[in-house]
Amino acid sequence: MHPYSSLTMAQLQQESEILKARFEEYKGRGLKLNMARGVPSPAQLDLSQDMMSCLGGADDCICDGVEARNYGLPEGLPAAKQLFAEILGVNAEQVIVGNNSSLNMMHDMIMRGFCFGFGGCKPWFQQGRVKFICPVPGYDRHFAICENLGIEMIPIRMTPDGPDMDAVRELVKDESVKGMWNIPKYSNPTGYTYSDETVKALASLKPAAKDFRIFWDNAYCVHDLTDEGDRLADIMSLAEAAGNENMVFMFASTSKMSFPGAGIACAVVGKGDLPYVRKLIGIQSICPDKLNQLRHVRYFKDGNGVKEHMKKHAEIIRPKFEAVQNAFTAELEGCGIASWTRPNGGYFISLDVLNGTASRVIGLAAEAGLLLTPAGSTWPYHNDPDDSNIRIAPTYPSVDDIKLAAEIIAVCVKLAAVEKIISAKEC
Amino acid sequence: MHPYSSLTMAQLQQESEILKARFEEYKGRGLKLNMARGVPSPAQLDLSQDMMSCLGGADDCICDGVEARNYGLPEGLPAAKQLFAEILGVNAEQVIVGNNSSLNMMHDMIMRGFCFGFGGCKPWFQQGRVKFICPVPGYDRHFAICENLGIEMIPIRMTPDGPDMDAVRELVKDESVKGMWNIPKYSNPTGYTYSDETVKALASLKPAAKDFRIFWDNAYCVHDLTDEGDRLADIMSLAEAAGNENMVFMFASTSKMSFPGAGIACAVVGKGDLPYVRKLIGIQSICPDKLNQLRHVRYFKDGNGVKEHMKKHAEIIRPKFEAVQNAFTAELEGCGIASWTRPNGGYFISLDVLNGTASRVIGLAAEAGLLLTPAGSTWPYHNDPDDSNIRIAPTYPSVDDIKLAAEIIAVCVKLAAVEKIISAKEC
Numbered sequence: 001m002h003p004y005s006s007l008t009m010a011q012l013q014q015e016s017e018i019l020k021a022r023f024e025e026y027k028g029r030g031l032k033l034n035m036a037r038g039v040p041s042p043a044q045l046d047l048s049q050d051m052m053s054c055l056g057g058a059d060d061c062i063c064d065g066v067e068a069r070n071y072g073l074p075e076g077l078p079a080a081k082q083l084f085a086e087i088l089g090v091n092a093e094q095v096i097v098g099n100n101s102s103l104n105m106m107h108d109m110i111m112r113g114f115c116f117g118f119g120g121c122k123p124w125f126q127q128g129r130v131k132f133i134c135p136v137p138g139y140d141r142h143f144a145i146c147e148n149l150g151i152e153m154i155p156i157r158m159t160p161d162g163p164d165m166d167a168v169r170e171l172v173k174d175e176s177v178k179g180m181w182n183i184p185k186y187s188n189p190t191g192y193t194y195s196d197e198t199v200k201a202l203a204s205l206k207p208a209a210k211d212f213r214i215f216w217d218n219a220y221c222v223h224d225l226t227d228e229g230d231r232l233a234d235i236m237s238l239a240e241a242a243g244n245e246n247m248v249f250m251f252a253s254t255s256k257m258s259f260p261g262a263g264i265a266c267a268v269v270g271k272g273d274l275p276y277v278r279k280l281i282g283i284q285s286i287c288p289d290k291l292n293q294l295r296h297v298r299y300f301k302d303g304n305g306v307k308e309h310m311k312k313h314a315e316i317i318r319p320k321f322e323a324v325q326n327a328f329t330a331e332l333e334g335c336g337i338a339s340w341t342r343p344n345g346g347y348f349i350s351l352d353v354l355n356g357t358a359s360r361v362i363g364l365a366a367e368a369g370l371l372l373t374p375a376g377s378t379w380p381y382h383n384d385p386d387d388s389n390i391r392i393a394p395t396y397p398s399v400d401d402i403k404l405a406a407e408i409i410a411v412c413v414k415l416a417a418v419e420k421i422i423s424a425k426e427c
Numbered sequence: 428m429h430p431y432s433s434l435t436m437a438q439l440q441q442e443s444e445i446l447k448a449r450f451e452e453y454k455g456r457g458l459k460l461n462m463a464r465g466v467p468s469p470a471q472l473d474l475s476q477d478m479m480s481c482l483g484g485a486d487d488c489i490c491d492g493v494e495a496r497n498y499g500l501p502e503g504l505p506a507a508k509q510l511f512a513e514i515l516g517v518n519a520e521q522v523i524v525g526n527n528s529s530l531n532m533m534h535d536m537i538m539r540g541f542c543f544g545f546g547g548c549k550p551w552f553q554q555g556r557v558k559f560i561c562p563v564p565g566y567d568r569h570f571a572i573c574e575n576l577g578i579e580m581i582p583i584r585m586t587p588d589g590p591d592m593d594a595v596r597e598l599v600k601d602e603s604v605k606g607m608w609n610i611p612k613y614s615n616p617t618g619y620t621y622s623d624e625t626v627k628a629l630a631s632l633k634p635a636a637k638d639f640r641i642f643w644d645n646a647y648c649v650h651d652l653t654d655e656g657d658r659l660a661d662i663m664s665l666a667e668a669a670g671n672e673n674m675v676f677m678f679a680s681t682s683k684m685s686f687p688g689a690g691i692a693c694a695v696v697g698k699g700d701l702p703y704v705r706k707l708i709g710i711q712s713i714c715p716d717k718l719n720q721l722r723h724v725r726y727f728k729d730g731n732g733v734k735e736h737m738k739k740h741a742e743i744i745r746p747k748f749e750a751v752q753n754a755f756t757a758e759l760e761g762c763g764i765a766s767w768t769r770p771n772g773g774y775f776i777s778l779d780v781l782n783g784t785a786s787r788v789i790g791l792a793a794e795a796g797l798l799l800t801p802a803g804s805t806w807p808y809h810n811d812p813d814d815s816n817i818r819i820a821p822t823y824p825s826v827d828d829i830k831l832a833a834e835i836i837a838v839c840v841k842l843a844a845v846e847k848i849i850s851a852k853e854c
């Protein structure tokens with residue numbers, strides 16, 4: 001395919017006619033597909049079904065001598081702490097296992113910074129305007145938490161090695177910068193994994209604010225598409241070695257290992273912050289749902305059990321990612337109007353289209369019955385200044401549907417680009 | 428028994444010797460009993476065991492066409508909303524079903540007032556010092572949430588009909604009074620149930636603050652010890668009728684119906700506040716654990732199912748409450764140094780001992796191997812100005828243990844009183 005930029009007006013108009021015809025044909029199919037969020041498919045849910053019946057008898061509910069059916073253990077079952085420690089490669093002592101949602105645990109941690117403060121500093125609400133560093137494109141639900149609290153978000157560029165560390169080092173000189181969002185492995189939506197250099201640089205930051213905290217949302221820690229997968233350096237140890245033992249809050253959940261919304265989630269907290277966070281958690285609730293924690297312990301057994309289980313997920317998901325890659329390559333390569341990521345894991349592909357056309361592409365796709373993540377979602381305040389980023393979530397639909405959907409997206413990308421180029425030439 | 432106040436010094440000293448001997452005898456038994464918290468007994472946990480295996484197959488996880496294993500429904504399963512609506516006698520539309528902890532839902536609701544505000548008013552953190560009305564004796568975990576946020580707590584007297592409404596009406600004239608804690612049925616620790624008059628008076632309050640909210644912790648809504656049980660008026664309807672449709676946040680959980688810490692909890696929100704609270708809940712988390720909600724729906728079926736189930740709990744608990752009543756009556760009646768409540772439900776008995784002796788009684792009991800709720804716990808800031816209130820939690824130990832424990836408590840109450848009276852006479 002020739003780059004669109006090299007086409008004459010006549011060629012563009014011809015291309016436009018072809019694309020419109022294809023688009024109308026797709027529209028005519030009456031498709032109804034929701035690809036707005038990263039949602040596991042029914043086949044993935046079935047993988048963990050046996051977990052539902054592993055606590056049938058009263059004896060099954062005793063774990064290491066602890067009655068999991070009754071109150072107690074605000075930090076969660078020791079065995080569940082151990083399970084997450086193995087999954088994440090951290091110290092079980094520092095793991096707090098909660099209920100079903102790591103997002104909720106991140107939300108609550110930010111609320112703690114806002115209402116009560118970290119590191120002996122004043123609560124953020126008493127410190128005037130505070131700011132968070134937000135690698136972009138990023139995760140809309142992270143940004144919504146900050147926006148809701150009036151925390152100013154500063155977007156910085158995401159690269160295949162992780163966030164632009166020069167920008168980060170510069171920003172943390174500002175004492176009002178209190179936090180930074182990260183999805184360090186198979187980042188949402190790029191699928192990029194932070195390089196060892198990036199993780200080391202983050203771990204050894206010297207922020208002006210003593211209450212600066214890195215929010216390390218390790219949502220896709222074991223979500224490899226291939227046997228190798230990406231390797232992520234251990235930020236907790238690196239931070240501790242660099243004298244930043246309290247700088248990182250790590251989060252994870254089994255939402256995309258067992259059941260979305262009915263898994264278990266955890267926070268990993270620096271040794272110095274632990275007593276303080278424990279105290280606040282003890283005020284918030286009596287204890288998490290230890291029976292659901294125990295279900296996960298019984299079913300997964302240990303870190304290796306999780307790894308084996310995740311291979312089954314990969315078998316289901318990988319063909320869907322491949323279908324997107326194949327369709328995009330066939331339709332878009334060489335056009336010079338789109339680039340996209342090729343992740344080794346996670347739940348998303350990030351698609352960058354011709355500046356100023358992302359909203360149009362998403363609108364066109366909707367016309368054809370294909371619901372994509374709303375335009376701007378990957379930027380703070382839903383404001384993608386280039387209107388160019390689109391998040392592709394290929395996990396839920398069937399392979400056939402994904403193949404079709406990716407073709408439709410590609411056609412929409414080209415149609416929107418041709419429209420834009422023609423309109424620019426006409427001006 | 429003659430009142431202690433009528434005893435001569437010699438009689439007091441004789442009584443003291445008898446009590447000391449009894450106390451030493453109890454101490455010698457090497458008892459180790461924890462009665463500090465309201466915890467269901469293992470036999471109660473077994474009542475709901477079958478709930479653990481009702482979601483064995485994938486088909487079992489579909490409820491009214493909704494796949495409960497996947498993301499979605501931030502307010503909870505419609506069937507779970509309906510279940511709580513029947514239990515609480517409220518409109519299902521206004522019920523938000525969360526995870527396992529109603530305390531957590533109350534905590535989060537107060538955090539919303541603090542960080543974001545209610546009723547279009549400024550967040551509480553921007554309004555200077557704000558206050559909560561706290562009927563005493565009350566629930567320490569309620570008070571801890573306020574204390575942690577720096578919300579000033581104003582204790583008011585609890586009566587057998589509910590809180591002293593004259594005091595409440597006076598206090599809500601202060602615009603800085605933003606909330607009030609209530610456990611309206613079988614209150615913790617008195618076991619009192621608010622009378623219809625009290626509920627009506629609360630529902631028709633005219634608080635100065637537009638963002639004043641009644642926190643209605645209906646923790647013991649169906650926790651009757653007898654078939655009749657107490658009747659609680661419907662505050663949501665009464666408040667709506669009085670033009671206060673947004674004044675009440677109601678809470679409940681199945682912690683003491685199914686599993687403590689592994690049940691499901693809900694908040695009931697006024698119609699006007701609903702969209703706002705929904706929005707904030709949507710930012711906090713993607714959805715609650717709908718599988719655990721579905722387990723409860725499948726197992727309890729409906730409000731009647733819950734009522735029948737609660738009769739089984741009552742069968743187990745009632746003899747324990749009776750054991751305490753019998754021991755207290757036998758040991759303490761007529762002494763003029765103690766009074767206690769005789770609840771028809773709930774989890775506690777409130778014991779008032781001679782002023783200035785509650786800490787001593789609790790200390791003596793600890794010496795005899797009996798851990799009671801720490802002194803002062805039923806008051807804000809752990810400050811019981813009379814040092815007189817003790818919370819008795821009779822549900823966890825066996826009936827025999829409770830019988831013994833109640834005797835020991837009674838002996839400690841008398842011993843501490845005699846010590847105190849002798850020491851006062853000697854001064």
